[in-house]
Amino acid sequence: MKWKNKGHEFDELMERKLRIYSEGWGIYLFGAGIFGKQAYEQLAEFPFKIKGFIDNDISKQGTEYCGLPIISLNQYWQERECSIIVVTVAKKNAAGILYEFGKRQFECGRDYFIWQDFLDRVAPVLLVYQYNKLHVPLAQICVTERCSLKCKKCAHGCYATASSHEDLSISEVMHSADSFFTRIDYIKVFVLIGGEPLLYKELEQAVAYIGEHYRKQIGLFEITTNGTIMPSDELLHVCKKYNVLILISNYGGTIPRLKEKYEMLISKLEEQGVSYYLGSESDTWMDYGFEYVDRKAEEEQLIGVFDACATPCKEVRGSRLYSCVMARSVSENLGYNVGENDYLDLDRLEGSNWKKELLEFTFGYSEKGYLDMCNHCHGADAKNHPIPAAEQL
């Protein structure tokens, strides 16, 4: 999206739709079940007041769940002043509930919200407007473009990176972390990635620095690895200390020799008490088409491509915040060298509205409304271009 009213893009929404959020407002979660509990736990990171649960099950009404009262929809109807409903039930059960809401003329986006939409689109806006807190879902620091594998269709174009390619210096990594974490209040997932991040010589220092200074601002702190390199004891020590999750991409289907490596890595991680997650074996990737797509498109079409793509993969690099790590890295690694200015300079955020501008950028707003690399990318259509996963050159 192209900025039309920078720093004020959500003003009207707040004014028109969210009047209800006056002092003392709170949330009722619809569904006192497993999804309700998960939502309740996730909302713990926000300063919102959860007033209770609503459930149609008569046997639950009048009891408590997660230490909060469970009431009926009728009771809510009597006491609904200053409250909204967030529907957390499974999709198959939602239709009946929405029908009930319709009968009471509850409006979606004003009186009630569906959980995921509330979490992704509403809560971050409310947090900035009401509490001056900026929560973002995901960002990463790409510490190196070098990799121990050469996947033909690497979405970062790392196969084209020479082994002598210069990594980010540790001071650049620290500067990236400082620039980012001094401006946001909380991030759900923060990832150190590559290339292969375990090739990065100062990874232990990077984890220790971010862990020591900013761990409280991070929900999940992760390192994504292809599992080919055994981490040092020192690195694992800091990963354990700062509760870093080692996320192992699973290419065992295409590269069977990696299965043994995964086993050895997992055994070491277990021995050292470090959390890990081995991804599921996938034999198909999406082809973004970076090597051959050339849309030669006009502005309007490119804005459409960018908006439809809605990639969550933000990258912090020094004081620059990129909205698509793939666009930045592919442009450099495959020598397109376009879109050099397609980032938000965190150091240049100033004035009373900078937090709202940053919020808007995380929602996809920018001066141009697209990235130059969108010209060379299938974007959302990449899912219609399946390719074998991790095929090696």
Ligand code: SF4
């Ligand atoms: S392992 Fe990952 S970073 Fe390395 S070449 Fe393959 S896709 Fe790219």
Ligand code: SF4
């Ligand atoms: S369409 Fe643009 S934003 Fe989306 S992945 Fe491609 S280059 Fe990145």
